[in-house]
Structures are given as C-alpha cells and as structure tokens.
Amino acid sequence: xxxxxxxxxxxxxxxxxxxxxxxxxxxxxxxxxxxxxxxxxxxxxxxxxxxxxxxxxxxxxxxxxxxxxxxxxxxxxxxxxxxxxxxxxxxxxxxxxxxxxxxxxxxxxxxxxxxxxxxxxxxxxxxxxxxxxxxxxxxxxxxxxxxxxxxxxxxxxxxxxxxxxxxxxxxxxxxxxxxxxxxxxxxxxxxxxxxxxxxxxxxxxxxxxxxxxxxxxxxxxxxxxxxxxxxxxxxxxxxxxxxxxxxxxxxxxxxxxxxxxxxxxxxxxxxxxxxxxxxxxxxxxxxxxxxxxxxxxxxxxxxxxxxxxxxxxxxxxxxxxxxxxxxxxxxxxxxxxxxxxxxxx
Amino acid sequence: xxxxxxxxxxxxxxxxxxxxxxxxxxxxxxxxxxxxxxxxxxxxxxxxxxxxxxxxxxxxxxxxxxxxxxxxxxxxxxxxxxxxxxxxxxxxxxxxxxxxxxxxxxxxxxxxxxxxxxxxxxxxxxxxxxxxxxxxxxxxxxxxxxxxxxxxxxxxxxxxxxxxxxxxxxxxxxxxxxxxxxxxxxxxxxxxxxxxxxxxxxxxxxxxxxxxxxxxxxxxxxxxxxxxxxxxxxxxxxxxxxxxxxxxxxxx
Numbered sequence: 001x002x003x004x005x006x007x008x009x010x011x012x013x014x015x016x017x018x019x020x021x022x023x024x025x026x027x028x029x030x031x032x033x034x035x036x037x038x039x040x041x042x043x044x045x046x047x048x049x050x051x052x053x054x055x056x057x058x059x060x061x062x063x064x065x066x067x068x069x070x071x072x073x074x075x076x077x078x079x080x081x082x083x084x085x086x087x088x089x090x091x092x093x094x095x096x097x098x099x100x101x102x103x104x105x106x107x108x109x110x111x112x113x114x115x116x117x118x119x120x121x122x123x124x125x126x127x128x129x130x131x132x133x134x135x136x137x138x139x140x141x142x143x144x145x146x147x148x149x150x151x152x153x154x155x156x157x158x159x160x161x162x163x164x165x166x167x168x169x170x171x172x173x174x175x176x177x178x179x180x181x182x183x184x185x186x187x188x189x190x191x192x193x194x195x196x197x198x199x200x201x202x203x204x205x206x207x208x209x210x211x212x213x214x215x216x217x218x219x220x221x222x223x224x225x226x227x228x229x230x231x232x233x234x235x236x237x238x239x240x241x242x243x244x245x246x247x248x249x250x251x252x253x254x255x256x257x258x259x260x261x262x263x264x265x266x267x268x269x270x271x272x273x274x275x276x277x278x279x280x281x282x283x284x285x286x287x288x289x290x291x292x293x294x295x296x297x298x299x300x301x302x303x304x305x306x307x308x309x310x311x312x313x314x315x316x317x318x319x320x321x322x323x324x325x326x327x328x329x330x331x332x333x334x335x336x337x338x339x340x341x342x343x344x345x
Numbered sequence: 346x347x348x349x350x351x352x353x354x355x356x357x358x359x360x361x362x363x364x365x366x367x368x369x370x371x372x373x374x375x376x377x378x379x380x381x382x383x384x385x386x387x388x389x390x391x392x393x394x395x396x397x398x399x400x401x402x403x404x405x406x407x408x409x410x411x412x413x414x415x416x417x418x419x420x421x422x423x424x425x426x427x428x429x430x431x432x433x434x435x436x437x438x439x440x441x442x443x444x445x446x447x448x449x450x451x452x453x454x455x456x457x458x459x460x461x462x463x464x465x466x467x468x469x470x471x472x473x474x475x476x477x478x479x480x481x482x483x484x485x486x487x488x489x490x491x492x493x494x495x496x497x498x499x500x501x502x503x504x505x506x507x508x509x510x511x512x513x514x515x516x517x518x519x520x521x522x523x524x525x526x527x528x529x530x531x532x533x534x535x536x537x538x539x540x541x542x543x544x545x546x547x548x549x550x551x552x553x554x555x556x557x558x559x560x561x562x563x564x565x566x567x568x569x570x571x572x573x574x575x576x577x578x579x580x581x582x583x584x585x586x587x588x589x590x591x592x593x594x595x596x597x
Binding site: 006052058059060061063094096099100125126128129130131132133135275 | 380393395435443445446447448449450451452453472498500501502580581582584
C-alpha cells in the first residue's frame with residue numbers, strides 16, 4: 001500500500017478513531033461472569049535491555065532478534081496469566097528503534113487475544129535526534145471479544161517545552177473502546193500519562209483521564225480502566241527518586257542542591273491521584289498499598305531489577321477482586337503487570 | 346529550523362546522482378546550482394562533476410562516445426567516499442546520545458567503516474530543444490567496504506535511502522530517462538523518471554519522478570521549480586512522498 005502526503009508528525013484530532021487490529025486466527029470465547037484484566041507498560045518489547053531514552057543506556061536502535069526475544073517473554077507471561085482484557089502501554093507498531101516490528105499484530109498472533117485497538121502517542125516519519133528515525137508507539141487494548149467504537153482522546157501537550165520540541169514530542173492520549181462481550185457491553189479504557197513534565201501537565205492528564213471515566217459513568221455504563229499514570233499513590237512513603245534514577249554522568253543532591261531530575265520527584269504532585277481514589281475503585285486499595293507498599297511497586301528504571309515505586313493502576317466504577325502486582329515479571333519490562341478480576345455487571 | 350535542515354540534507358545527498366543528458370557542457374564552461382553539483386567542461390567532449398557536499402566527496406566524469414544513428418551517446422563514471430559524511434550525520438551538532446543529539450540521522454551507536462562506491466552508466470539523448478529532447482540512461486554501481494556496516498543504520502527517508510543503499514547492499518542498479526522541451530524563448534520544462542533497484546535491501550526498489558519548470562534568463566542563470574514524487578520500499582514498508590523541488594543554477 002502506498003500513502004502519500006502524510007504529515008511529518010501526526011498531530012491528531014481531539015478525538016479520533018483508534019486503529020483496529022485483529023489476530024490472524026480468531027479463537028472463540030463465550031461470555032463470562034468474571035473477567036481478568038491486566039495493565040502493563042511493556043517498554044516496546046525490549047525487556048531490560050539498556051536504552052538511552054528511558055534509562056542510562058547508550059543505544060537508540062535495537063535489533064530485530066532482541067525485540068523478538070523481548071516479545072516472546074511478554075507473550076509467554078500473557079499466555080500464562082490468560083487475561084480477557086489487556087491494557088498495554090509503550091507498544092511500538094512501526095518504529096526504527098524496534099526493527100519496525102508491528103508489536104500489536106505480533107502480540108495478537110502469539111497470544112490468545114483476538115482483537116486490538118491502538119492509539120498512537122508518538123507518530124513521526126522521522127525524529128531528527130539521536131538517530132531515532134521513524135517512530136510510531138502508543139497504547140493498545142487487546143481483548144478476547146470484539147472491540148467497537150474505539151476512540152483516541154487527545155490529552156494536553158506539555159507546556160514546559162519550546163514549540164519546536166513540542167511539535168516533535170509525545171502526544172499522550174486516553175484510549176477508550178467498547179468490549180462487545182456477547183450479552184454484555186462494557187468499556188475498556190487505557191492511558192499512559194506524562195512522565196517528565198515539570199509543570200502541571202500531569203495534573204491535566206489525570207483530569208483528562210478521569211473526565212473520560214466520568215463520561216462513561218454518567219451514561220450509567222461500566223468500565224475497566226488502567227494504565228501507566230506515572231504517579232505514585234498519595235500515601236507513598238518515598239517521594240524523591242533522583243538518586244535512584246540518576247545515570248553515571250549525573251549527580252543530584254550531593255551538596256544539598258534542590259534541583260531534581262525530571263520525572264523523579266513526586267512531592268509537589270503527591271495529592272494528584274486523590275480524585276481518582278475518591279471516585280473509583282482501584283485494584284490495589286490504598287490501605288492494601290499502605291500495608292505492604294514494597295509488594296505493590298510496579299516500576300524500576302533502566303536495568304535495575306529492584307522495583308521501587310508504584311506507577312501502574314487499574315480502576316473501575318464497580319468492584320475488583322484478587323488484585324495482584326506481578327513482581328515475578330520484573331525482567332520482562334521496566335514496569336510489571338497489575339491484574340485483577342472484574343465481576344461483570 | 347529542523348525542517349530547513351531536513352530539506353538541505355536531501356539536497357546535498359541528491360546532488361550525487363543528478364540526472365543529465367548525454368550532451369556534455371562546452372569546454373571551459375562551468376555550472377553550479379544550489380542543489381546540483383559543480384560541473385566543468387573539459388577537452389574532447391568530457392565533463393567533470395563534483396559534489397559540493399565536501400563531507401561526502403563525489404566526483405564523476407562524463408565522456409561523449411560515438412553517436413548511434415541520431416542518438417548522442419555518453420558514458421559516466423562516478424566515485425564516492427561517504428564515510429566522513431555518514432559519521433557527521435551521527436552527530437551534526439557535536440552532541441552525544443540523549444543530549445539530545447540534535448539532527449542525528451544515524452545513531453552514534455553504529456560504526457561507520459571506510460567505504461567507497463563506484464558507479465557507471467550509459468546515457469543516450471536524441472532531439473532538439475524546441476521539438477523535445479529525450480534521454481534514456483541506465484547504470485550499475487558497487488559499494489566496497491560496507492560489509493561491516495549494520496543494516497540497522499540505514500536512513501529510512503526518501504531520496505537518501507536509495508542513494509545510500511549501495512553501501513548497505515553492495516550493489517545498485519538504476520535506469521531512467523528525461524524529456525526536456527523548450528516552449529518559449531526563456532521557458533522550458535523537464536520531466537524526469539528514475540528507478541532504483543536495490544537487490545538484497547530491506548527496501549528493494551524506488552521510483553522517482555520529477556517535473557520542473559525552467560526559466561532561463563541567460564546562459565548565466567536559470568531557475569527551476571516543480572515537484573518530485575517518490576514511491577518506494579523502505580525497511581518499514583512502502584510509502585510515497587511528494588516533495589517540492591527547486592534549484593537555482595549559475596553558469597559561466
């Protein structure tokens with residue numbers, strides 16, 4: 001297929017249709033009374049390989065073999081957990097850095113999931129920095145049942161960047177789709193919010209995510225939602241990760257200076273998840289998190305395998321049971337999956 | 346600024362394979378363009394062409410050959426050394442990975458080996474400016490030293506990808522042609538077509554079509570404007586691009 005006159009960078013409309021996927025062979029699944037939901041930031045299928053963009057690595061381009069190995073690890077875990085709905089973040093569908101593997105299609109064809117809806121958060125024919133080249137990465141909802149009316153909702157852009165950087169930078173979004181389970185429709189919502197904004201962009205993203213959930217609830221519908229919110233719980237005991245996140249050539253707080261590494265200092269925003277916790281039900285309650293905080297950490301940067309913070313969440317406007325933080329999957333990505341069982345209303 | 350730089354890079358690289366007729370320019374005449382190489386007429390129907398992008402030195406010699414019926418015939422040989430230019434494209438601003446390394450088109454993680462390419466082509470031209478001049482050409486090139494160059498280090502952009510493919514694949518075939526016609530005293534047009542065949546590459550072919558309106562003020566100055574349509578395969582799949590094309594050329 002040839003397509004002409006595509007913009008250098010896709011800037012997206014406020015609301016637009018998601019890109020739909022389907023497995024090469026469809027497996028039949030009937031309706032269920034309870035469904036298993038997983039949220040997982042899969043770090044574009046490169047497991048814990050060192051990469052310059054989100055850690056301290058010195059590589060921008062990974063090989064097809066490396067990415068395939070990473071995807072095989074993800075697929076094995078997904079098949080073992082056997083979720084009905086999978087909310088994935090950082091899924092590359094056409095990026096030079098991951099050998100142009102369409103990871104949405106690859107995961108559909110190598111797991112028991114049948115249908116997918118994709119919303120890009122970064123789509124450019126070329127990123128003129130670091131040799132990154134072509135990029136298309138984003139959020140993906142995978143389902144055993146058909147997905148319908150899938151929409152990509154644009155979130156505000158970062159305001160702490162110059163116009164040129166902003167033009168080529170990530171465009172975060174909320175991905176919403178109807179899951180057409182026979183006899184029962186419900187919504188699946190997936191998001192990945194800003195990690196490095198130094199202004200109130202993350203608060204706007206949280207508000208935008210909640211607005212989408214509020215809209216579903218206002219219609220009297222039910223949802224399962226989740227994603228990488230890049231925010232720690234309001235009762236987290238540690239707020240400053242500058243030391244943990246610094247690379248060898250960086251140095252923070254050695255002389256008591258107040259400068260913080262982007263995305264590593266949460267004190268000013270520690271209350272920003274309160275509205276979600278007060279309105280909707282998390283898979284891991286605040287009290288449970290407070291009781292066993294370390295057991296519910298979902299992330300550690302770069303190739304550090306000791307998880308040290310919770311950034312990944314599942315939400316619903318009904319109830320969850322059996323919320324699990326899968327810390328056994330630490331080597332498969334820099335985030336780990338969070339799963340829970342949702343009773344269909 | 347980024348966009349301007351992007352267009353400039355395309356121009357610099359595209360100059361290496363500037364299309365032309367079998368007619369060589371007059372002895373001692375010189376021509377240069379914003380996006381076309383420096384050319385100079387030598388003795389005995391020979392023309393020397395040098396790319397202005399000094400980081401990617403490229404020199405070619407075109408020689409007239411005996412005509413066949415009413416067709417002018419020429420042969421062209423080209424030699425190019427891309428290593429310095431490709432290394433420069435890993436860090437044009439001198440930054441390091443993650444600084445961010447602005448405008449880098451090749452990741453600095455890759456080693457760029459010492460490489461050279463040789464390219465030869467035959468060109469045939471027939472016609473008169475006011476009635477139309479038709480040119481057809483075809484050539485074959487080989488890249489040497491690129492066996493240590495990673496296939497993940499390609500620049501997957503129109504114009505650049507097919508022209509650098511010779512270093513990744515070791516071979517390049519190219520056929521094409523152009524039609525030139527003068528329709529007023531100072532006005533003419535050029536319709537140009539080229540096909541790149543890149544055996545062994547993740548992108549196997551590229552078609553390039555260009556149409557230019559030419560305003561020739563005199564033998565010293567001409568201005569060309571039009572479009573370039575590129576359709577080809579890249580490592581990520583097939584895509585078409587429509588780009589503006591312009592050049593300002595001077596001769597003396």
